[in-house]
Amino acid sequence: MTKLKIRRKILFILLLTSIIPFGICILFMSNRIFNQLNKDSYINYSTILKNLSWNIDLMYSQYEKTLTNMMKLGDVKKGLYSGDFKDAQDELDVTNRVVGYEGVKSGDQETMETGMRQTIEERIDGYCVIYQLNRKSIIDKTDYKAFKSSRYVQFPNYEELIKEPMFKELTNNKTTEMSLVKLSPNVYPKGSPKEVSDIPVLLYPYYSNPKDDKFDIFLFVGLSYGFIEKFYNEIFNLQYGTFYILDKFDNIVSFNHPNEDDYYQFDEKNGKYIIAKDDKQFDDITGMTFKEYNLLNTDINILKTNQIKELINKYKINYGKINKNWQIITYKKIDYLTIIEYSPKTHLKFVYFQPIDLIRKPIYILLNYILIIASIIIVCIILLSLILSKSFTKSIKVLRDATYKISCGNYNEFVSVQSRDEIFELSENFNKMIKSIKLYQDRLLSAEREKKEMEVASRIQTSLLPSEVKSKYYNISAIMIPAEKVGGDYYDIIVGETEDKLWFGIGDVSGHGLVSGLIMMMAQTAFNTVLLNDPKISTSDLIKRVNKVLYQNIRRRLAESHFMTISFMVIDNFGDIKYAGAHLDILIYRNKTKEIERVQTTGIWLGLVEDLDNKILENSLKMEKDDTMLLYTDGLIEARNKNNELYDMNRFINKFREIGQKSVLEIREEIIADVKSFISKQDDDISLVVIKKI
Structure with a gap:
């Protein structure tokens, strides 16, 4: 095995100094000729299409x-x-x-x-x-x-x-x-x-x-x-490709292949030309072989591909401003030189597909002779490389044995080569590589431990959120979909000391990471503790008390600058709601009008100042039977698609209006599904709480 690798090395050196420059020269010249043939074909057929367009105009x-x-x-x-x-x-x-x-x-x-x-x-x-x-x-x-x-x-x-x-x-x-x-x-x-x-x-x-x-x-x-067809049937050169004329609405007005004048019969079922018993292998008139006939495009679905649509629309929109009206496309593994012409008078589009292989046919014949000669030279070079390979086998064997041991997990294996050539430099670099691999392995293990710690933190965060709350007067469904990083989304559903009251909270801590997740857990604990000790507290006083706790913990103990948006509300069995705090707008689907009411929240974020007196006011609203309320975080409306467009409030409200009469579970699932189908990547936590008055 070692000898074979050395022989390949010798072969590579000899090829590099002899055959490869020759091959590069041939490839370069062939490429230049190919490009020139493509350019000449483009000029020729573009002129034909333009004249045809003028005649029809x-x-x-x-x-x-x-x-x-x-x-x-x-x-x-x-x-x-x-x-x-x-x-x-x-x-x-x-x-x-x-x-x-x-x-x-x-x-x-x-x-x-x-x-x-x-x-x-x-x-x-x-x-x-x-x-x-x-x-x-x-x-x-x-x-x-x-x-x-x-x-x-x-x-x-x-x-x-x-x-x-x-x-x-x-x-x-x-x-x-x-x-x-x-x-x-x-x-x-x-x-x-x-x-x-x-x-x-x-x-x-x-x-x-x-x-x-x-x-x-x-x-x-x-x-x-x-x-x-009378306008182009006598244009002989068009027979070497497929020509379509499309109207303003992309309906096919005319085409030249397949048709009854083709030399070979076309099988519409299989979409290919077939050769009859008495047919020749080539057409005497066009000089095209049966194989070349089957290179012609006969599938109109090529016109529906995005490449063709974009090329047509771009040329149509910029007609008279840009000159490029051609492109090489691949369809069903066949390359076509595609040329577009457009008439602003008739709004007709002229599309011509010519197989690249037909354009390059003369060059392919020449390349076949060159390949035969090159193959003979390569055989000679291979024989020479086998003769010269023995001098390198010893050093390479040392490296081979060392790499085998390393592949088994032994990173303490180093090599020593006595020669002072490139093989020696390779062995030195090999030893350095082993050291780097060992260092990288240690760092990778450390990163894996950190990743597991983040996963544990994320599980703790989601486990604190209520999974299911039952009520005689309301149907409730909630979900929080965390992003890859630990975030600060928070929602809570707390049953009052009597079943005729429910407390709802929705908020978001600024930033991402463990600190944001920790602040969210502090807030959850603080809200539950205050409500447990004072169940009759107003929503504004509740937020004021929790703010003092968060301010102390965030600013003085953690020495961080994070803050938290929050809206907290209490609702009784009659649908009367008291709410306070600054978060995103509350959305309510009014069953009577089938419209969405958008309720703005006011106040100041938690953790910015220590005392919120006179800065938080309690407001009220009411839900009627079969009304539905949505609470959510900014990860939903600020989700972005691959074009960097926001999901935004308008899209969110329109979707809510469309499904507002459905059950809370259906509303939750359809909104989440709509967001997931819109976004390309989730960068922030997404939380959603759905409450329906029954």
Whole structure:
């Protein structure tokens, strides 16, 4: 085993002086070439996407102008604004006027020339439906009137159409102009072929009066099946990757892989290309092999990944400000050069994924030859290293034996090597390391003892808190979740000398550690002792007495500067509450109003001054049947998530309002669960007391 390690050392030295520099040079040059290929591919495909976006924008502008001019045609305008239909025949006449069916006269001129039909057939590659929302149809028995550019057009499902996100945006935002989108299949008649349902559409709101806030007419233009594909089908280079066009709401308007023009057949069930019996191993047109075809992305879920969403949104938001619209991403263990383009006019997003392996294919062929040559050289170097290794075995064996003894726990084993080379320096450093390990072991044992002492202190702290209190008039549930360090959270529930009174305390000692935990235990003992000796004491006097004890212990005996927030209250069986002391606000869920009442506590913290006369006042409030009160510490509302955001009072109050009618145990568990799901790490104790009047 020792000889083998020495031989590896010789091998490493020889590789370092011969093969490794050569390898580094090859890797460096390959990396530079890879980067240049990526850059060239980015420039090429980015230019293609930009030109494609411009061409679609041009079509969009032409169609928008065509539709606007169509709405100004004499018979179209006259028919749309001729008032309510008198009867079915009147509606039919108006429809013929607006649409322009051949043979229908309008004065001395055929309406064929002035209606919408001729405009659509000559200038729009698709069909058009004009929806007039402020006019009822007698023939169709609908609250709207629809004019079709062709008798053979099936009406879209209007009820489903108005549910579409794009239609809602057009309705709610007057600044939104004509939109090019892909609608859900529900908009079209059930069972419609893909030539009808799988098409992009234009939605164009038309305001009869530009001052109106809402449109009364909108145009539905269904573009021909394969219309968008005509813009890029002849772009040969796009075949080496997967291309998607997304609308404003990230619906896929068009894509190029998989499709019926692919050389290999696509198995939709397995999501892969398959090779038929008569297929070749490569495509003669593109030069791509069957294996390379399966590198093409065919899973639309890639568009839902966070990387793609962030890249699209960042480029969209900063359009015109930043130039970087590409990124290399990995999806299903395949790397893709991903390029984004965006059109602010149509709100279309163009996304192109090209497998990195296809970009680097020429370099991979060259590297294969280099690896063959390098392998031959490495074999020669290994043979040479085996010959030269024997001179090192003796010193290494000494080190090996010493390390074995140390691994068995003997840290008193040191080595001695006679040579004066690097092996000698290694042995000296080895001896120093053993000394350091022994010192570290001693420190580790000491730290472990301190950790156990802290755990004992934490258990003592939590054991002093009441686990369960039963009452005829109230349901009560409480919990304290300690942080890693001993903290100063305090709560107490004390039954009065008669069962018709309950005392509640909630507070927090500043800081963390054993001192804070000790002060909390002092306060718990002091409050219980005072109440035991004087059960009829007021809440304000109770706090004043305990403050004197804490001030003496904290300031004079412990010589510390800690203080304690505290609110103490007493409640009878009728729901009347007397309370005093400065802590966090008291929250009460009022069952009658289903709202949260936020009661502010006043006073001064304990341990700051010796005498609290005239600084603590007793206040009162009342709980009605099924009202619920929450007492808590700042570890709850000041909990932070990974973005350093506070859980805060608003979130806390909203959660309490949502679950205020539930049982005290359910309220406690749901609030704690909500906080835990929010925070990334608990830095402070969390205490919560839930009291419901029954």
